[in-house]
Amino acid sequence: MIAFIFHYIANNPFVFLFLAISLGYPLGKISIKGINLGATAGTLLVSVLIALSAFSFYGLTIDAPGLVSDIFLMMFMYAIGMKVGPQFFSGLARGGMDFVVIGLIVVFSNFIIVFWGAKLFNLAPGYAAGIISGSYTVTAVMGVAQSAITSGAFKAPNGITLDQVSANIAAGYAISYILSSIFIILLIKYLPTLFGKDPIQAGAQAEKDFGSGQDNEALPSTAGFSNLGVLPLDVRAYRVEHEELVNQTPESLYQLYPQATVLRVVRQNKVLKAVDNPKLQLGDIIGVRGQYHQLIAESESHIGTEVDEPRARNIDIEVADLHLGHSPYIGRPIAQLSQDIGFGLYLKALFRQGHQLPILPQTQIEMGDVIRVAGSDWCVQQAASKLNCTPIVESTLTETFYLALSLLIGYICGHLSVNISGIPFALGTSAGCMLTGIIFSFLRTRNPAFGGPMSEGARSFLQDIGLSLFVAVLATSVGPKILDSFQGIVVIKIAILGLIGALIPPLLAWLYGFYIRKMNPAILAGACAGARNSTPAMKGAQEICQSDIPAIGYPVPYALTSMLVLILGYLSMVMY
Template sequence: MVDLLAGRPVLLLFAVLAVGTAVGAVRLRRVSLGPAAVLFTALAFSAADERLALPEVLGTFGLAVFAYAVGVTAGPSFFASLRTGLRPVSMVVAVLVGLGLVAWGIGRLLGLTPGHVAGLYAGALNNTPALAAAILRLDGSPDPTVAYSMSYVGGVVLLLAAATWALRSGDRHPTADDRSRPSPVRNATILVERDNALAVSELSWTPHGRVLFSRYQGEDGTTRIVQGDTVLRPGDQVLAIGPERALQHLTKQLGRRSGESMEAERTDLDYRRIVLSQRHFYGRTVADLDLFARFGARATRVRRADQDLLATDDFVLQAGDRVRVAAPREQMGLVAAYLGDSEHGTSDINPLGLALGLTAGLALGSVPMPVPGLGTLELGQAAGPLVVGLVLGRTGRTGRVVWTLPHQAAETLTQIGLLVFLAYAGGRAGSAFVEALGDPLGLQLVVAGLVVSGLHAAALLLLGRAWLRQAGPRLAGVVAGSQTQPAILAQAQERTGHDPRVALGYAMVYPVAMVVKILVAQVLTLV
């Protein structure tokens, strides 16, 4: 069997993935190794026989695809966080750079190699791309993988505990701030009692967020699609969509909640979710659809990644978005055909944009950058695609070239890329890992990893409460994002019933944390 696997790398790859994912699915007290189990499985295979290691090209492929897909997905939120979340982002950057100094100091104290120090940093902070950057900088040395393997589990456990502590203190903490909690999108049928003489385009902006108007019913009993210049009169009923507090503000401004539900009346006007699968709309805005002029229809919401978002005119659409449209019944079929309405669009990986983006990312990653006192650094095969992915994900499209990926396709590419790289990385260090287990070095790396992870948890919790004054759910998301650990995010979401503040905190700091860790890991290989 060993001879068979050693001579067939693709067979070996899928054998490692099969065993690793099965082990990673085992949960003990709601905690599982997840994708990291593939790394440990690959370590076990290569420890049994050093021939059971995958070719480097597979590892490079997996890493580049993983990093680029993460970048494209996080691009819009990354640049938005630089504008609106500067304090949390700067806190995470400062903490991660400081932990790099701590890891370097521990390395000097214990006499560790630069590879061990970089791997210790990557493992204690659960960041596989940082491990990859260190391996590439050291020409495939097993030292980073050994240190990563020894420190990884402690990082998961301690940061899971930190996120749990943040959630337990929750909104009862005196510094908790609930203002950051985004409200779900709701409907409200409003009976107009006041004559404001304002067009709905002027009513759309409230102190608590945007509101969209779908349809209204005049005194003659006819239901019509709302236009921007529609003026609501006393006696009219209007269907408004937006955050609950914004709807409450609008209701007070116009009149009161109606006892009727306009959404339930589908005789003349209907509504439907339609999958956006027409390629020429990818990267365009809702206004570019021109639905009202063509069909007398209006888009009210866009569902993306299990979240409903308001379909404002400037909302940029992506492949696979599910657009909720209100339209005359006889026009609904035409609207569906116009937008595509094909489930194939939710899984289209957009081969041209993907190939061009990865080409640009790998090319950028190979450009040497002189750093005074340290020589030259490269972004590498992880950070290069990540940076390009962030930029292109924010850009959306350039002419006819679409850069974005449907959420489902991006998630699939992210998982496949990560698993392939972990299978490669573990296979390069099996024998060195076994030697470290029976050597004082192994215990030193475990303890050092716990120190780095513990300091990370303590710094985030203390600064998050005392300086940022974050509510528990959002702080738990920041902890998960700073650790770049999906298991922590999953636990926090499960415990809070998918409180949107958790995902907001995670998305705000995750991309920055990813880039900083990759760069710090490379610097640690030089000192």
């Protein structure tokens, strides 16, 4: 039966691909003390084990179509470009320069350590790129390294085949990925303590300086994002009994009392909506929306007697995501945003690059951010108009058009090659698609008429399925040969180099931020995690600080290094 299963898989490569993903995803989610492989590494491990077992026990090779690998890798790179595009440019252009420097320190020191360390250890071609990919926990580096092989930019020396080079990439990645995934979490998590700082106190101080965080919310355009949930708000009805309210409008009252918003006015038998901004009169009954304790404690003394008037209280509330493009509010703090456009709205969450940020009054909003609000439809539309955006509802046609156009342009640009000192350099089709994704994302967020920011649900799907199918196809060629990459003490060399490349760069960045820039340790820990592209490390920092504040430092270095590490991974192949 086992022999039949392996023969069937070998004769039907698509069964192999779907089997690898269906087993790899749950394997990658298994967590031991908060540490897991992740879906992509789990898929790679399962794929290698199946391919290696088929070859070792039955002499079978699985011939998965290379076209599948190429297409899905390009789709993955496009999705990465769409994710980091807006924050990549805005992070370079304004503010966060310390975050930019931290990212540069980490990505270039990692390249120097791994590339020259591989030379020093006399490792065969392919190992350096694999160790960069694993030590940085960025599987996509394997993709650009593989594209250097397929494009001809990398020439294998005598005595080694291209398949063996690919196996070396996978071997270097597998060992260094596992080790760095574990130890980077521990390093980032305990850096404040190692340098004599109380992480809880650092998180509390940062929250005091900036504000407070929010509960976790579903990512934009994913299941449950529009759930209203439980809000700390209520709508209560009061009769206007104080002369100082006469001739005031809902808008003018909002400027005076932003914590309590007048959403409806009942005058005799007429119901007046606040959108018309009517002037109040004595005897009007108004529906006021605000925090429970403020309405209970203060409203009767400021407005009048509370009454039971359903027409003033029964106001429909909806949840909407506002995808920010080009807007005059870009670069301004949340506090100003709330004051200017927050009429009748409750700010539920703020997202950047698919990560939820704590809502802090001093946090600057950036192009590509997603703001989740709860309020009446007309309040949402009014805020969207002021922000020069609309609650985006993506269409399949729009996403398919941009995806196809980006892949077309990226493939053509990446396929072009130039010779420098006799060495052919090509951007690579996968890197070309990532760059077009960055450009398209930047243009779309600046001009919502182009479709607006990409749906996070669609983008996440392209990213996950694209990379998983790429590594599954890669495993069919490297699986039978990966054991040859573990001869002698090469495993020890990979482990040492991978750990040094994973841990020393963020430590150098920490020293810069801690001693030179005097940054808050909680925010600095998040920045070091972002520069290392490690979301689990950032979550570890949040856990030890007992605060969401480390997320503030994460996005800018993450966006910067996400692109640079791919370029350096490619160079590690053509320069080796």
